[in-house]
Amino acid sequence: MIDVVAARLDWLILYRVSLLHSGWFTRLPAGTEHLGQLHRMPQRLNLTALLVDEYDTAIDFFVGKFGFELRDDTALTDGKRWVVVAPHGAASGLLLARAIGDRQRRAVGDQSGGRVFLFLETDDFARDHLAYTDDPPIQWTPLLSP
Structure with missing residues (x-):
């Protein structure tokens, strides 16, 4: 049971x-x-909700650009979906939540109030940085200079 x-x-x-x-x-x-x-x-923390403008655009970004897995995409009610993406092999993931209402839409992209929100660990920084800055590039703010 x-x-x-x-x-x-x-x-x-x-x-x-x-x-x-x-x-x-x-x-x-x-x-x-x-x-x-x-x-x-x-x-343990299992999912972190991340406000997004649209589900499919966010899926394309995380799966297409970051190479994450699409672990779940289930239709709910009122046009809502349960969408979970995660790095390959990760125990936790991101729940992509479509912003509803002005307050949530304003928070898309600024959910941590300007602080670093998520930390992605890699075994090959140079490889992944190159992939993420390839066409179309992700804009990064350097934290440490080489």
Whole structure:
């Protein structure tokens, strides 16, 4: 049996998928029950929502230019889609969320208020930088000079 539980805050969705009713917490190992404490199961960030103007343009950019995988593209209601892209082999991904309303549209491209938002790790900086600056180029702001 699969059990899914979700809760939403303004900025965070917390969810659990459990098999055979394994819960958020498990008891400590045998012999330590007298402590009356709970052992917290590991957590990780799974998806980061990224506001985009249009789904297909964003998919073309992340999949076509960055070489990410398109992991999910499911139609929802009211023209919304559940679109997830991620670097090959990555455990986490980006949930591409089409901006709705003036407030969200203004935040596209400035979701971190001018700070660095995401960090992409690579095993070959020169190779990837060349690919990303090829036609059409991505505009970069150098952080470190060679």
